[in-house]
Amino acid sequence: MSEKTIEIxxxxxxxxDHDLGTAKVxxxxxxxxLDTVTFHCQQAVEKYLKAxxxxxxxxxxxxxxxxxxxxxxxxxxTEFENYLDSVTELQSYxxxxxxxxxxxxxxxxxxxxxxxxxxxxxxxxxxxxxxxxDYNKIIDEE
Numbered sequence: 124m125s126e127k128t129i130e131i132x133x134x135x136x137x138x139x140d141h142d143l144g145t146a147k148v149x150x151x152x153x154x155x156x157l158d159t160v161t162f163h164c165q166q167a168v169e170k171y172l173k174a175x176x177x178x179x180x181x182x183x184x185x186x187x188x189x190x191x192x193x194x195x196x197x198x199x200x201t202e203f204e205n206y207l208d209s210v211t212e213l214q215s216y217x218x219x220x221x222x223x224x225x226x227x228x229x230x231x232x233x234x235x236x237x238x239x240x241x242x243x244x245x246x247x248x249x250x251x252x253x254x255x256x257d258y259n260k261i262i263d264e265e
Contacts, residue, residue, distance in 0.1 A: 124178070132178045133256060136249065139170030140258040143241050147262050150234060157229040161216040164237035165189065168213055168244050172196065175248045187217045200251070209240040 146163035149156050165187075172192040176183050181195055189210045196203045216237065242262065249256060 132174045135174035139167040142167035144259045157234050161237045164241040165213045165216040167241040189214045
């Protein structure tokens with residue numbers, strides 16, 4: 124793997140961390156913005172999955188479709204099958220929560236689960252890639 128590719132992968136993970144950090148800061152300080160929190164969790168997972176695909180030299184179309192991205196990964200790494208339900212849940216936060224004409228009920232549990240899913244997928248991907256990238260500690264605050 125070239126240094127350039129590793130750097131691109133790291134940039135994708137860092138951008139995902141920015142989304143996850145934004146989700147967490149919003150949740151902690153503006154808890155009524157649940158739609159924004161879940162949207163950023165979906166965005167974080169999208170970037171983490173794309174980082175993993177790039178790392179593995181898998182060609183993909185640029186999309187917000189988490190299920191499509193995960194299915195590309197699952198063909199080579201079945202451990203990711205365990206995240207299909209979680210990613211399916213996050214998938215609905217890509218578009219539906221962004222506009223006022225769409226209504227999704229977001230409970231505190233659903234929002235906290237979205238944050239957990241994003242953190243879990245980040246942990247899995249960085250472990251599989253074998254890299255450590257520090258992120259803002261607010262992501263781990265309760």
